[in-house]
Amino acid sequence: MLRLAAVGDLHVGVDSVGQLRESLVRLSDQADVLLLAGDLTKRGELAEVDVLVGELRELSVPVVAVLGNHDHESDQQRALTQRLLDVGVRMLEGSATVLEVGGTRLGIAGGKGFGGGFVGACATAFGEREMKVFANASMLAAAAMESAVRSLDTDLRVLLTHYAPIRGTLHGESPELYPLLGSYLFAELADRSRVDLLVHGHAHGGTEKGATPRGIPVRNVAQPVLRRPYAVYGVEPGRHAASRGGDRWVDAPVG
Numbered sequence: 001m002l003r004l005a006a007v008g009d010l011h012v013g014v015d016s017v018g019q020l021r022e023s024l025v026r027l028s029d030q031a032d033v034l035l036l037a038g039d040l041t042k043r044g045e046l047a048e049v050d051v052l053v054g055e056l057r058e059l060s061v062p063v064v065a066v067l068g069n070h071d072h073e074s075d076q077q078r079a080l081t082q083r084l085l086d087v088g089v090r091m092l093e094g095s096a097t098v099l100e101v102g103g104t105r106l107g108i109a110g111g112k113g114f115g116g117g118f119v120g121a122c123a124t125a126f127g128e129r130e131m132k133v134f135a136n137a138s139m140l141a142a143a144a145m146e147s148a149v150r151s152l153d154t155d156l157r158v159l160l161t162h163y164a165p166i167r168g169t170l171h172g173e174s175p176e177l178y179p180l181l182g183s184y185l186f187a188e189l190a191d192r193s194r195v196d197l198l199v200h201g202h203a204h205g206g207t208e209k210g211a212t213p214r215g216i217p218v219r220n221v222a223q224p225v226l227r228r229p230y231a232v233y234g235v236e237p238g239r240h241a242a243s244r245g246g247d248r249w250v251d252a253p254v255g
Contacts, residue, residue: 002104002156005030005061007230008037008201009222011070012052014045020055023229028060031232032101036089037201037221038068038112038162041080049080053087062099064090064108068162068202072112092160094144096152107152110160111145113186113200114138117179118167142185149193156235159190159198168210169220170203187212196235 005027010020027034041048056063065084067077081091090097096109116123116138125135149157164170164182173181181203190198191214198216204224208231211218221231 001234001236002033002101002106003031004033004035004158004197004199004233004235005230006035006037006199006219006221006233007223007226008068008162008199009039009204009224010036010052011039011042012048012055013042014047014051016048016051017054020052020229024055024059027230031061031230033099033106033108034059034061034063034230035108035158035160035199035221036063036065037160037199038066039070039201039222040065040068040084041071044071044074044076044080046076046079046083049083053083056084056089057087062090062101063088064092064097064099064110064160066092066110066160066162067112069112092148094141094148096148098152098154104156105154106156106158107149107154108158108160109145109148109152109195110158111141111148113145113161113163113165114141114183115163115180116183116185118182118184121179122184123179138183138185142183142189145186146189146193149189149195156197157193157195159186159195161186161198161200162202164200164203164206164218164220165190165198166210166212166218169200169206169208169218171207172205173203174205181206187216187218190216197233 092110123135165186201222
């Protein structure tokens with residue numbers, strides 16, 4: 001069974017030294033890969049990412065990450081990304097990476113994503129220029145991620161985003177916020193591309209578990225939702241678990 005550890009919304013600040021390291025030092029005993037679902041820092045400042053780099057340095061499992069909206073606040077996202085790349089973190093933005101884990105080829109595609117809302121209550125690229133820019137941001141992000149997913153010829157496919165792909169994992173948040181928390185476009189591309197699992201963060205008041213319209217498991221791993229250092233999800237190798245009902249997915253406890 002492949003074990004995927006995941007967490008988002010760490011919001012690391014300059015005062016966070018040592019807070020993650022203790023929980024990650026024995027990660028390889030519980031998981032094969034660590035997925036970070038954005039909002040890695042409080043304000044996207046380089047001093048903050050330097051603290052995160054120290055926490056992740058020489059970690060015993062591969063780390064794959066996307067940025068979140070907080071990581072863009074200081075407009076230093078390129079430098080922030082590079083510093084994480086320099087310590088071996090695989091950063092995704094409309095791109096994909098492949099890991100070989102115990103003979104299983106794991107493909108992970110993803111990016112930050114964006115808002116826009118969900119079927120019946122979503123933004124459309126019509127009217128004011130500002131509304132077109134807002135709606136098109138989600139459309140462009142989804143198109144890039146779908147291309148990345150379809151490039152993967154692997155045993156398992158995971159879609160990693162910051163923004164949510166479904167309403168289901170937003171339950172607990174105010175419905176008025178839903179258009180700012182995610183977009184149905186990410187679930188649609190996952191269903192079309194037959195992804196095995198979707199992982200996201202961003203919705204601090206949401207719900208951990210949900211599914212796309214075609215039954216693909218979705219997990220909201222925002223740390224305020226998990227209330228633990230990370231979650232571990234296990235799956236038996238094999239492509240497109242969701243197409244056979246998703247019955248091979250197991251939520252593994254963290255010891």
